[in-house]
Amino acid sequence: MGFKTTVAKLTAKSSYWLLHDILKRGGTSLPGKLAVKIDPTILKHIQQDFDLIVVTGTNGKTLTTALITRVLRAGDYDVITNPSGSNMIQGITGTLVTSKFKKNNGKRPIAVLEVDEANVALVASAIQPKMFVLTNIFRDQLDRYGEIYTTYDKIVSGIKYAPDAKVLANGDSPIFTRGDFKNPRIYFGFDHIQPQDYQSLTAPNNTDGILSPTDNSVLNYDFITYANLGKYRSHTDHFARPKLQYAVTSVDKLTPKYSEFTIDDTSLRIEIGGLYNIYNALSAFAVGREFNIAPEQIKSAFESNAQIFGRQEAINVDGKDVTIVLIKNPVGTNTVIDMMLTEPEPFSLMTLLNANYADGIDTSWIWDAEFEKLHTTKITAVATGGERYKDIQVRLKMAGFKDQAVYQDLNQIVTAIQKMPTKKVYIAATYTAMLQLRQQLSAAGYIKGGF
Structure with missing residues (x-):
């Protein structure tokens, strides 16, 4: 290890200690940023001691990473990970x-990184990496990623650096059948519908990623789980969903x-709602089996009650049953709304919208989220807030929710929760708004750690 690398590691560890132990703040981005500044090649010098699993895609990365980590630890692997979702190069460097x-x-240690x-x-x-886990590709942050095929090309360019790595991909997503890389591909997906119940379906309007890779014709589906995911087939040639290994x-x-x-x-249960989260569990199950971890060990790992950072975290605020859910794009928001459709109790909803770099600065995506469906739930009250509170206020007003409490200042959110008329409260927040919210909850003593 060279002098620059040694100094970079010491600087990162010192800043991490200062942030976590002295200032009681979390995060790995700053330590990683300092390390990369001192030694831009630091990652090349620390790779020899572990195998790397990369988890990437639009939605579900944080939960998938957490579940994979639990599963591997249940199989007695030594695992490190980035649990707060700090998933850019500085945060990843800081974690490692x-x-x-x-x-x-x-057993060779493993780094499981979102x-x-x-x-x-x-x-x-x-x-x-030893393995890439691909969750899905949906339209998200057009200012950073571009359209979905551009996003996928970015991922494929990374896969090509590791031609021997396994690619564990969501077979229900048509885009993952594309790409000219030579890596072995293992597919997971849903087969919960019997053939006699198949239908001839096309994806809903305004759905991306529904073209056949062979001739770019619009795909037909035997069933759809949500968005563009399901059992698809071309009506012009023999292209169809690949064989599923899991x-x-x-x-x-x-x-x-x-x-x-x-x-x-194997009958399984995860302590988090939503059909979309079953996909995350499925990918973790597949990783576990690829590492020869027994189904019963995976089952035990899934049933852990540990909370996932910012992902349906359940928090008690003075008797209010508060659930924090992350929203960041139309598909992700619609799946959260679908989860709320299963809520049997009256509830209030607070939606917090920011538009910082980590959120995506373009907020037009909120107009493709189906907030109108909330009228079929037991929703009782709606509040809006965040740095772009006016945007989300207008969107929800157009969705038929005219009576809204508006909180421009996120310092008011704890008080806002206390004022909600129902015991059950959902807070749907974009990423940086969620971080700010957690800071307020931490300062008020409702959770430990703001990050």
Whole structure:
């Protein structure tokens, strides 16, 4: 290890200690930023001690990463990860430089890292991954990524740096059949509908990623789970969804707080609601089986009650049952709304909208989110806030929610929660708004750590 690398590591670890132990703030971005500034090649010098699993895609990266980490630890692997979702190159560098592997049991340690789509090539060029896990590709942050095929090209450019790595991809997403890389591909997806119940469907209007890679014709579906995901086939040639190595064979129960389902004859449960989160569990199950972890060990890992940072975190605020959900694009918001459709109790909704770099500065996506569907729920009150509160206020007004409490200052959110008329409160927030919210909740003593 060279002098620059040693200094970079010491600087990163010192800044991490200062942030976490002295200032009681979280985050790995600043330590990573300092390390990269001192030694831009630092990642190349720390890769020899572990295998790397890259988790990337538009939605579901944070939960998928957390579940994979739990599963691998259940299989007695020593694992480090980036649990706060700090998924750009600085945060990833900070995680790898400041974390320590602890076990010495003969199994090679593993780093399971959530990686921003635009940063996959930067990471993979420095540390060749052992596996890529691809969750989905949806329209998201057009100012940063461009359209979905541009986003996928960014990911593929990273995959090509590691030609021997396995690519574990969502087979229900047509875009993942594309790409000229030679890596072995393993597909997961849903097979919960019996053939006699198949239909001839096309995806809903304004849905991206529904073209056949063979001739760019619009795909037909035997069933759709949500958005462009499902069992697809071309009506012009023989292209169809690839064979699935791992599949959800039944969806047994969906509630806002948990989901029960079956994967390859194993009955499972995760302590988080929403059909979309079953995909995240499925990918983690597939990773576990690829590492020879027994289904019963995976089942035990899934049933852990540990909260996932910012992803349906359940918090008690003076008797209010508060659930924080992340929203950042139309598909992700619609899946959150679909989860709320399963809520049996009256609830209030607070929507917090920011438009910083990490959120995406273009807020036009809120007009493609189907807030109108909330009228079929037991929603009682609606509030809006965040730095772009006027945008979300107008959007929800046009969706039929004219009576809104408006909180321009996020310092007022704790008080706003207390004023909600229902015991159950959902807070749907963009990424930086969620961080600001957690800071306020931490300062008020409702959670530990603002990040």
